[in-house]
Amino acid sequence: MSAALRLPHRWSRRTRRLAVLALAVITLVSALTQLPAWSLADLRAFDYLSTVDDPRPPAGGPVVVAIDEPSLAEINAQWPWPRELHGRLVESLRKAGATAIGLDIIFAEPSNPASDAAFAATLGPDVVLAGDESVIVTPQAEQLLRTTPLPAFTEAGAVTGIAAITLGGDGVFRDLPRYEDGFALALARIAGTPAVSPEGKLLQSYGPARSYPTVSYYQALDPDNMLPKDTFRGRVVVVGLSLQNAPVINSGGADAFATPYTVHTGRLVAGAEI
Template sequence: MSFLGPSGRLLLAGALVGLGVALASWVDPFGVFEVAELKALDVQFAIRGGRDPVSPIVIVTIDEDSFDELNLAWPWPRELHAQLLDRLSAARPAAIGLDLVFAEPSSRGPADDEALAQAVARAGNVVLGAALTVVKEAGFVKEDLNPPIRPIRDGAAGFGFVNFEIDADAFVRRGALTRAFQDRPLEGFDLQLYRLAQKAGVASARLPRRTPVLINFSGGPRTFAAVPYHRVVSGELPPETFAGKIVLVGATSIILHDVFPTPFAPGGNMPGVEIHANMIETLLQGTPIRRALPGIASVLAVLAGALAVWAAGTLRPLQAGVLVGAVLAGYLAISQGAFVLGRYWSDVVPVPLALAFGYLGREARNFIREQREKRRLSRFFSPAVVREIVRSQDGDDALGSARRLVTVLFSDIRGFTAMSERMPPEEVVAFLREYLTVMTDAVFKYGGTVDKYIGDAIMALYNVPFEAPDHAAQAVRTALEFQRRLGPLAEAFTAKHGGSLRCGVGINTGEAVVGTLGSAQRLEYTAIGDTINLGARLEGVTKDFGVSIIISEATYREVQDLFELRDLGEVTVKGREVPVRIYTVLGEREG
């Protein structure tokens, strides 16, 4: 994949993330995506909000007030329903729908059924409800239709099933126009009323070609005009309340348990008769919710995953987060706009998931790599420099090989090798760990970089990986700090092991090749060149002159105004034919 380049590899990785999300949404073995999309649809309804119905629909509610006023136990006498139908029919409605199932003869006798049958026949435009149940179990499917009893249905304009389509989360969002029963199509209650209203001259759109229909809910309970059952029976209402309208009669009292959860009633308090009203409104207005092609969301998920991984792998975390968030917000806004303006319900979940998995997955990988890099770099650099390298977009460039001006510091404990041969190995290791920790803190304190440890020797670099104008002075301050910190360590060492500890430091300033150098198997951040070699030689010269710190003339020129220095003259060091002038540091000047 090297031919793709860094950006190409990021885009490919992200596309694979998006493809994985898309495939998971297609397979969806546990129905998680289906339920998530249904809930997303509910949110889109909630954002859109309710709206006033357009179709001439009025509901006669079998409610608590009617139970109180009529003072009758359920089921009510069918003769009472007959009185209701006569009242309604006198107002000349376009259609009447009884969202009630009269599948059994009345317990009050044949006369009760006959009264309702005659009222249904007199009205001539009544649609009755039927119960269609389908039981699916392993190996068989059982269908059962409970239509109105024949005396009542013979005079009706028709009857249809009142059952709703129940989604995976037990919500009602769809209504079927027809269902197959015993290999024949059976029309639904809502379709029968649509046909009857259309025949009566109610304005209507063409029927949807697909069933079940996604109901375009106008709102929650009590969105449609409604009047209590008892007020209709008593004749209180004027005829124009029902004239030319589609009248639905059904239960709204919670004691009759004909309520369901819907997008606008997630608590499960939407009466079935009001769901029928929403379904009929959807059919008459020709406004069913349209399912967008799921393949569109899959393609967008692939693109979203590619964008998220590319952003997280290329941009700073905040920039990537803002970009991914903006894309997510834009996608959701477009989806909502398509829902409100075009009634399109698109798969909302795959794109946000692809964005989230792509962005968070890549950021997690970045974090793990960053922590690993911090641990590696902390061997060389102070915590502040490590943070800067990791945070910097140019961090790799900062550690790349280049020729630059540096100050190098070498330190060594004089005579420690000989003393360590008389000490137990574990004590040698313990002392060196303590000593190197203390001295490394001093290097980091003054912005230095620990290049390497060689036994008890330390090599430190200054002015790398980032520029520091006072790098030479910081190296000298480190050397003075070494002497101060060595005191307590030397006292403890002498008390325990005898002998005395002294630290020699050599410092040089000049150009060197600095960067990550080494073999394919092992790389180290280091510096090479004559400047480095001279710094090492100067450390070895300290014992010849009986001083703790020696700096080169190049370093002297950088720090002569900041420190008290003494000229030690010229010295010829190994590897150089020309003598070099050296100085020792007495201390830092005050002020």
């Protein structure tokens, strides 16, 4: 009987010890989660866990037209290329059956007037031109700056799509951009695909690089002779930099970013593909 009476007392003391230990562990973990190193470790864990599989986009998705090394060699012109060349590309893609054409290039400043006029003449409501949004921080204030295409281009019918992105604290891109006039949303709407900007924080695994069908810019200028039949028919087409080797193009950035897949491949993903 005495042993039976002592048993609950022993279990009660053990339970108290476990409770104290659990409280200590919770307190320690809570303190660790406030450290920057924990946040980075948490993000890296997301990178590995979210890339266990190697998912590929469904058939019929966008096609990327890459301003790549072969195109730089074939076109053999100094960057930025004359805008009438982009106009030729727009006409070629439209003739080839593209439903929506996105140029992930910012045309915010005038160039040669004749070249600008020739480019504007090819634009229409099926074309999205990239814009940018950034915050300039000074000791006095924070200023939101939007960079958009020349008015002559939007007056010709082109749509502006904000293509700005935000990198994580470790320089990796995981956070889906949220703009009601975002570049991808604009393209989806033109193509007739229902799309809304998501609410709340939503991490994504972008990549691997060149998951989407990718062709070179110079090939897209002459798809009848350079590409399989109907490469662009019924497709959304995104045009932008996709350099595999060069880190920069003239003084501008290469428009390529580390994503969760970079930990496996060591390769960056082009902004046009993102």
